[in-house]
Amino acid sequence: MTSPIVHRLGETEIITLIDGHGRAPNGLFPAFDPARAEAAAAQSGEAYDGRTVNVPIQGFAIRRGADVTIVDAGAPDGYSDTTGAYLDSLAAAGIAPGDVTRLAMTHLHVDHVGQLARPDGSATFPNAELIHGAADWDHFTSDAVYARTKEGGRERASLDSSRRAIRPYAHQRRGVTGETEIAPGLTMVPLPGHTPGHCGIRVSDGTETLLIWGDTIHANAFQLALPEWGVLFDVDGEAAIATRKRLFDELATDHTPVLGPHVPTPGPWHVERAPLGFRLVPA
Template identity: 35%
Template structure:
């Protein structure tokens, strides 16, 4: 008996989704794809050292950065943490909406969008090309200091020196525009969705935030942009990014966060950890090692 003919070779990957359980809360990693970028944006490190660290980790150089978003389903409600790049950056990114649809979640089902910060790879799918809100029924939550920064004309005029540039400010304001009457500003420690608490992690931007998700005895920290290039910044936490508003504070926040999650054995999710972005951080002598979480089919 001859085997049945094989189907055509696949032309694309399966949807970029991974489900995680935190007590009674389900967290779904939703891939937005990835961005290719220059190593020159990494600071406080020699270019040859970047190449060495990436090559030893079997990663491309120049760098490739994963972009992740996270769907939170808790108490019969749905929140999205970050929206990814939208259609305005690279063809390899902007995949969040398609992957969200593969999870059978339409944008109108999202009642809350929580932003780690307002850089374009985190917020450029709030509005469509015509300036209309993509998440028609959602409140947008962000730290009060984040909104204040992107509305500050003096900060915009200084932006060229930080590597963010005036277009970053224009994009942030345009993306928020259709949500101006439904912004929810919060402070550190506020519970802003069932089981989700804001964790202020300043430096990358003034209002950069992570989110602690807790249910029962279980918890998970979404740490935002604590690292952008894990193969470099985990072993070398002093390495900063050209996009950091306050590089010294960003490095200090990274060290403090590393110490906390390693000490507490805290499970983490990162916007720029390789998809699905779930890991632990282990101490190795005087440094750290990122340990990706094994996939669990029984979530």
């Protein structure tokens, strides 16, 4: 069983729930260029193999006393050979799904909502409200968006999988627009681009603050040094790049520590200016 990684912020515990550590093909990045990729990876300290890049997948549990909020819920069963540990990580953290009252989703892509539903289609977290960027529900349930995906294609399968995972929460959900405090010290922060309703979750306790930045990056090896590299699945690639650049600049100035569904473990990290763009350093 994967042992939990626990970060403390005042009285708040942020527990990293590891789902797996996969490698994605470099073609995930449409702007991929071997020489630039190798230089970026060298600066990041991550291995470079010319074909694939490290993309960890994880969610988080934010615990204050008995109150538990989940941020992102891993990939669905069968997603890859190297994922599938999410519910074991949750159990290892001592959290029963029935004790979770809030599901704060950075966005509704399949590698973030995968374990929200059980194999029989029922809610894994029956007592929780699903909270998400309002524009994401509209996007992921849109008939027009669905019709633009190809039958039998990967995008269609991914959308089907997201829809199946969020369906049990259709009557226990809340879409937010703008910065929204969803519980004391927990704020949804819009970071649009990767998806229309993509959000970070800012966690505050006393004078301390940490940002779970959603899919601001997919690969530490490339995107800190090259923030202009987006991924195939960006719904609005230009907006995603603008959001990433703005956020890196802010974080390198105010030194807010970050965690994310695709950042290396354990973290948290600071964003620092570097010879090539930016880099992550342990906070």
